[in-house]
Amino acid sequence: MNLNRKDVIALQDMSAEEINLCLDTADSMRDVLKRPVPKVPALQGKRVVTLFYEPSTRTRTSFEAAAKALSADVVNITTSASSIVKGETLKDTIYNLKAIGMDALIMRHPMGGAPNWAARVFTGSVLNAGDGMHEHPSQGLLDLLTIRQHKGRIDGMKVAIIGDIRHSRVARSDAWGMTKLGAEVRFVGPPTLMPVEVEKMGVKVTPDLREGIDGVDVVYTLRIQLERQQGGLFPSIREYAELFGMNSERMKWAADDALLMHPGPINRGIELSSELADSPRSVILDQVTNGVAVRMALLFLLLTGPDHALPEPEVN
């Protein structure tokens, strides 16, 4: 079975069946990664390029490791060492990668919708590795995989996502993926860090941490960007930690066996206490391991599937 699509850009437009297929495939990939030699020839001869317009350690390394575990050839482009610093537009970069002939483009970009645009002109598959405040679908999938691994299911789970929801593509992808698979999602944070009308996504919204995490199966904390304080979105790290920081004491408000998750990198002592981050409740490093498995699954499903025609060409 394959994903019947050219690109993976957003969990919003993926069905529950497609998401489950990705998770099931990722389970198999996790088994591959446990082998003494964690490498299979599934994507031999396929060419994968990573194009990152934002700094990233975890996601780029994870995608590269995933592609290499499937024996694909990987080229990495970072904006600081490419024609982009010479002022090349996204359009020209994508056209050139298309001309070079790549099978998959893994792209991170600070602006929402950039991979949507790339996917319209790039012949191969586009994998969104995070675009602005829009989506980060592979993170959403690895979070689902981690919950399923530990809880056995997604359906009926209660998940509280805490922090800067407004600027978070992770929160959006998680909310789409989790609600599609039947979980209850709550967004917790101050109104200044909450996007408008977000409850229409089918999530509950509250600024009250205790109410938000009451009885949940998963406590998911987001990284707070310190520059948001300069923007006047919260008064101080001290007050933020006081109102929204998670620690072992507050973890008791959640269900007894609740998981603690975080997309990384962690600000220890701000959104998350060191003690809680390193506690048995924390599955943060499982998320990282699952990230490789999920990205292997995505590359495998997209690159071994039937060839897809490009959508209708642009008139202009």
Add this chain to the structure above:
Amino acid sequence: MKTLIRGGRVIDPANGIDDVLDVLLESGEVAALAKSIGAPDAEVIDASGQVVAPGFVDLHVHLRTPGQEHKETIATGTRAAVAGGFTTICCMPNTDPPIHDRSVAELVLSQARAAGFAKVIPLAAVSPSLKHETLTEMADLKAAGCAAVSDDGKAIQSSSFLRRILEYASMLDLPVVLHCEDYGLSEGGAMNEGYQSTVLGLKGMPREAEEVGIMRAILLAKCTGAHVHFCHVSTAYGVEMIRRAKAEGVRVTAEATPHHFSLTDEDVGRQNYDTNTKMVPPLRTADDVAALVEGLKEGTIDGIATDHAPHATEDKEVEYDQAAFGIVGLETALGVTLKYLVEPGHVSLSDAVAMLTCRPAAALKLSAGTLTPESAADVVVFNPTQKWTVDPGKFHSRGRNTPYARCKLLGVVSHTLVDGRTVHTHPAT
């Protein structure tokens, strides 16, 4: 020279005419409207089955000249205008240099005369170099032919400066045409703030950014007695504030664009981040569209204006956040109006013609938009039921930036006449 437009449905809302009539044009003027005019020496345009109306009036066009001729020239912009049925257009002053003194206004006017398509009426900048520190020579600009002053392109932020402009312009009886936007609220935004911006992960421009500006301008129009004309009103509460101000007798008029009464912020996602859905004010919601339609019907919104804003391809083929604001509108305005206002039954064809002719003309006191005998022979002939598919490659404008590409619209202009001269005919007719 005589032209006889024979057998069309003549709609001249200024005179309450909607009847099958002949129209005789002579020496650049409307000579007569009557049943069966005999004029053996006249050139005849057979308009049977078509509508004959005053040439359309657009209060809001960016001709980009001087300074950005790669986006539009006065020749291409006025050619696009007549292709869309417009015979009189007001051009915005945010050029480079801006229309901030008589010399630039005269340059625009002389190029428009040389082009010989639509008539151009410049709107003057409120301040030299759009700096919003000192006033332009408004009396001289008025004498040069400017119909109003405007801050479109760079909204006035200082309330005290706005007050000075209104006071000074009121002395000259010059309308002040305002683009209302509080940049503090809208800064960095790329689309309407709401559920759609949340889901698409784009920074929003809240409706309040526009509404704060409208409210402020109403208060200052009231205290100065000046005439304020609101550009491209896009929100339901904006319409409501203007409705109340008019009821109170404050001197305000307003326009709405075809894109704001036909599209919503859902089109940004539906069209997969197509940067041709990006403009200021942004596409709003279905409730706002309904309020604009109601405002147009009842007259709170005086007329339809396009905010025709051509851009080069490279200004639009970039990330959504980085794309230039604005779309072209001259060649799709009639089609969108007929498809979204008339076909669904919101307004009659006659009312739609009024919104494109005498109503906007009256808002800025332009002598245009009517077929009254002895007025200029500016006439459009169009088939109101003919469907056509928008192909930006065929635009006369240099701008190809339209969200209506491949859309089926309604209403084809077959002839446009300016001062009795045929300046546009549809290739098929």
